[in-house]
């Protein structure tokens with residue numbers, strides 16, 4: 001339980017290959033969070049790289065969760081493609 005932050009590209013790709021969880025992307029400037037299924041076509045490695053690696057989480061974070069209750073804690077909204 002609990003959310004786990006995704007900090008590397010390899011971890012991101014590992015999680016993307018799993019079916020029993022969700023990826024949450026937070027946006028600090030917009031003060032919001034979006035939840036995605038791992039199969040979402042809107043999830044792209046280059047976005048993770050930009051936000052987490054290149055900008056060092058300055059504008060947001062990636063999290064892995066296995067239960068949508070965790071998404072409520074972040075006030076995450078469903079991605080329009082994923083809901």
Ligand SMILES: [Zn+2]
Nearest residue numbers: 036040079082
């Ligand atoms: Zn999505």
